[in-house]
Amino acid sequence: MLPDVEYPATDEPRMLAGRYRVGELIGRGGMADVHKGVDIRLGRTVAIKLLKPSLATDPAFRTRFRQEAQAAARMAHPTIVRVFDAGEETVRDARGNEVQAPFIVMEYVDGVLLRDILRNGPLDAPEAARIASGLLTALEYSHRAGVVHRDIKPGNIMITRAGQVKVMDFGIARAISDSSATVAQTTAILGTASYFSPEQAKGETVDARTDLYSTGVVLFEMLTGRPPFRGDTAVAVAYQHVSEQPAKPSSVNPQVSPAFDMVVLRALAKDRYQRYQTAAEFRDDLELAASGKVPVQKKRDAFDAALFGDAVTSPTPTEAALRQLADDDQVVRTQSRPPVLWIWAGVLSVAVIIAALLLWTFNQKPTEQLADNAAKVPHVAGLTVKEATNQLDKVKLSGDFTQQSSTSVPKGKVIGTNPAAGVIASKGDTVTVYVSSGAKAIDVPDVSGKSYDEAKSALTTAGFALGKMTQVDSATVAANVVISTDPKAGTTAHEGDTINFTVSNGQVTLPDLTGESVQQATSTLQDPKLGLIPDPEPDPSCATQTGAPVNHQDQAPGPVPQGSTIKFTYCTG
Numbered sequence: 286m287l288p289d290v291e292y293p294a295t296d297e298p299r300m301l302a303g304r305y306r307v308g309e310l311i312g313r314g315g316m317a318d319v320h321k322g323v324d325i326r327l328g329r330t331v332a333i334k335l336l337k338p339s340l341a342t343d344p345a346f347r348t349r350f351r352q353e354a355q356a357a358a359r360m361a362h363p364t365i366v367r368v369f370d371a372g373e374e375t376v377r378d379a380r381g382n383e384v385q386a387p388f389i390v391m392e393y394v395d396g397v398l399l400r401d402i403l404r405n406g407p408l409d410a411p412e413a414a415r416i417a418s419g420l421l422t423a424l425e426y427s428h429r430a431g432v433v434h435r436d437i438k439p440g441n442i443m444i445t446r447a448g449q450v451k452v453m454d455f456g457i458a459r460a461i462s463d464s465s466a467t468v469a470q471t472t473a474i475l476g477t478a479s480y481f482s483p484e485q486a487k488g489e490t491v492d493a494r495t496d497l498y499s500t501g502v503v504l505f506e507m508l509t510g511r512p513p514f515r516g517d518t519a520v521a522v523a524y525q526h527v528s529e530q531p532a533k534p535s536s537v538n539p540q541v542s543p544a545f546d547m548v549v550l551r552a553l554a555k556d557r558y559q560r561y562q563t564a565a566e567f568r569d570d571l572e573l574a575a576s577g578k579v580p581v582q583k584k585r586d587a588f589d590a591a592l593f594g595d596a597v598t599s600p601t602p603t604e605a606a607l608r609q610l611a612d613d614d615q616v617v618r619t620q621s622r623p624p625v626l627w628i629w630a631g632v633l634s635v636a637v638i639i640a641a642l643l644l645w646t647f648n649q650k651p652t653e654q655l656a657d658n659a660a661k662v663p664h665v666a667g668l669t670v671k672e673a674t675n676q677l678d679k680v681k682l683s684g685d686f687t688q689q690s691s692t693s694v695p696k697g698k699v700i701g702t703n704p705a706a707g708v709i710a711s712k713g714d715t716v717t718v719y720v721s722s723g724a725k726a727i728d729v730p731d732v733s734g735k736s737y738d739e740a741k742s743a744l745t746t747a748g749f750a751l752g753k754m755t756q757v758d759s760a761t762v763a764a765n766v767v768i769s770t771d772p773k774a775g776t777t778a779h780e781g782d783t784i785n786f787t788v789s790n791g792q793v794t795l796p797d798l799t800g801e802s803v804q805q806a807t808s809t810l811q812d813p814k815l816g817l818i819p820d821p822e823p824d825p826s827c828a829t830q831t832g833a834p835v836n837h838q839d840q841a842p843g844p845v846p847q848g849s850t851i852k853f854t855y856c857t858g
Contacts, residue, residue: 301388302372307333309737309756309765314440321393324369331369334389347373347387354389357455360430364423366443366453367392394451395753399503400439401745406510407538409700410545411666412693413507414575416442418568419450420500425564427455428493435491437499438480439506446752446783478519478526479512483555486523494557497567501552501560504571508545509537513553527555535705540719542705544574577664577706662716664706665699673699673718681712688722692781696723724779731774732767737788740767744784752783756790760816760847764791790844793817795851797842802832803855810851818850827856 299307304326311332312319322333354371361367370390375383399416402408408416420442427434434441434455443451482498484491505513513531516522531553535541548570554560561567570580660680665673670686677684694700700719704710730747732740741751752771762768771785772778793815798806803821810817824836839852 301333301374301390302370305331305333305370305388305390307335309754317389322390324390330393332366332391332393334391336387342384347385351387354387357432360427360432360455362423362426364419364450364452365426365455366394366451368455391453394443394445394453396443396445396449396451397751398440399442399444399507402444403439403506403510404745405748408507409691409693410508410541411575413504414545414571415448416444416450416507417500417504417571420452420503421497421564421568421571423450423452424493424496424500425568428496428564433491433493434496434499435485436480437496437503439503442503478522479514481523481526482557483527484557486526492557493564494560494562497552497561497564498554498557500564500567501549504552505531505534505549508534508541508549511537539703540701540705542574542577542707544577544579544707547580548574579707658712659709660712660714662702662704662706662708662710665718666701666706667694668699669697670699670718670720677716677718682710683713683715684718685715686718686720689719690723690725690780691721692724692779694721696721724781726777727780729770729772729774729776729778729784733769733774734762735767737765737767737786740770740786744770748780749778750781750783752785754786754788756788758793758844759789759791760793760814762789764789791847792844793847795838795840795842795845795849798835798838798851798853800834802834806835806853816847817845818848820850820852822852822854823857824854825858828858829856833857 301307301322304324306323306325308321308323310318311321317334317336320333320335322331323329324331351371351373354368358368358371368389368391371387372390373385373387375385407413420437424434424437432455434452436454437452441453443453445451478486480499480502482491482495484495502512514522514525514529516525531550533541533546534549535543535546548567551559551570552561552567561570573580660682662682663676663680665676668676673686674684689700691700698721700721702719703717710716725748727748729749730743732743735743737754744751757768759768766789768787768789770787772782778784795815795817796809798809801809807819807821809815810819821835827836833855835853835855837854840849845851
């Protein structure tokens with residue numbers, strides 16, 4: 286068993302590598318804890334990931350972890366959380382031995398995890414497609430750089446306040462698979478098995494298509510509110526990934542269109558050669574589905590075969606016989622080779638036939654013939670009620686307009702239909718059209734005086750998004766306790782609106798008392814804005830001066846814990 290590591294406990298802010306000040310805890314995972322921090326050398330806010338103690342004591346893992354952090358730091362893309370620095374901190378374990386605990390310094394992202402967004406239920410199809418498209422853009426960049434993520438899941442996808450998709454933890458999952466960590470530790474780090482690909486579940490080699498399978502799982506969950514496979518244990522879920530076919534997303538959420546069904550089911554193919562071969566191909570089909578068109582599966586091209594190799598198939602009897610003839614020097618050939626002219630004539634004939642077939646294929650135009658009494662449900666999402674009515678009238682369908690609250694679709698615009706766009710119905714049928722009534726109005730609860738974690742829970746439960754947290758000095762409010770919110774408590778906001786926090790850091794800023802009289806210094810410290818305790822002491826080593834000015838203070842000017850006692854001296858010699 287690996288020894289436990291105890292990080293040093295102190296009231297002073299922790300410093301890493303002499304330049305990174307560790308702040309409050311903002312995230313916790315199976316592998317590491319993430320703190321908000323400050324790079325004091327560059328003056329910028331960063332996120333600092335501190336490795337779990339059980340992994341920090343494994344030398345093989347630390348080496349691989351450092352290498353993968355360096356590889357991740359070389360990737361620079363707007364959809365990928367940047368890695369700025371990595372290092373190791375010397376700490377003591379429970380037995381008092383010094384060990385090296387790795388840390389990673391990353392870009393600080395002001396946003397919310399996709400995992401937390403999905404706790405409120407499924408997303409609208411256009412929003413799910415937008416987020417998945419951003420994820421695939423990040424994977425396209427990383428796969429071209431030769432980096433496979435291996436741990437795509439909602440907990441590694443961040444949505445910024447501006448709506449931008451940011452993918453985290455590139456390269457870290459690979460470090461886990463190559464370390465000497467136990468199976469239990471690896472499972473804790475990689476998260477649940479809900480997002481495993483079949484090849485991961487079977488312990489086979491993974492490639493870029495493994496990330497695309499996991500992306501398909503995330504897309505399924507965004508459309509339906511749950512992963513495609515569920516079970517009592519991780520082993521049960523992994524078995525389903527290997528042996529059971531997933532349900533169509535529309536069977537869970539009827540508002541999902543058949544086009545999205547096709548995209549998701551292809552992404553979740555057990556055979557990786559039947560899946561999307563590249564992130565760009567996946568994204569193209571996803572954009573077609575979002576526009577109401579049904580994607581058409583293309584055959585594999587030469588680039589895919591060169592990238593991943595051909596699927597393994599058993600040789601036919603003819604192939605086996607030819608292989609034996611080619612390898613067996615004992616076999617006597619009784620027929621001479623055909624003339625070279627015949628060979629070239631055959632090659633030329635095959636080339637002409639292939640060119641003719643390709644020309645014929647490209648000249649074919651897809652046609653769509655509907656029965657006289659059939660009508661295709663039009664795509665009316667994003668239209669006004671009047672525009673949607675006109676579109677339905679054109680195909681002889683009626684509309685039953687129903688109000689539904691939405692945080693993503695503007696008030697008065699159509700969210701979607703049932704049946705979904707593209708479904709074939711009978712003329713005269715009634716289509717349910719969901720029209721946005723806008724975000725639901727909610728009173729902002731009063732969370733002042735509560736801890737930051739309690740305030741986040743209360744606001745998330747009320748339906749708000751968590752915004753920026755600003756720490757300020759306070760002489761009376763304890764550290765990590767909320768002072769106020771923006772918008773203020775009691776005001777009316779809308780569901781999904783972002784609430785910002787002002788939180789006490791448990792400190793005040795000590796001024797420079799040197800040169801002030803004893804009475805003036807005492808008054809300054811006792812001011813309610815500081816609330817510090819003065820402790821003046823005479824200094825007989827220097828001559829008395831008029832007004833008894835302060836000549837020394839025991840703590841330098843700057844942040845000090847609230848309620849601190851400040852000792853200062855004045856000359857009495």
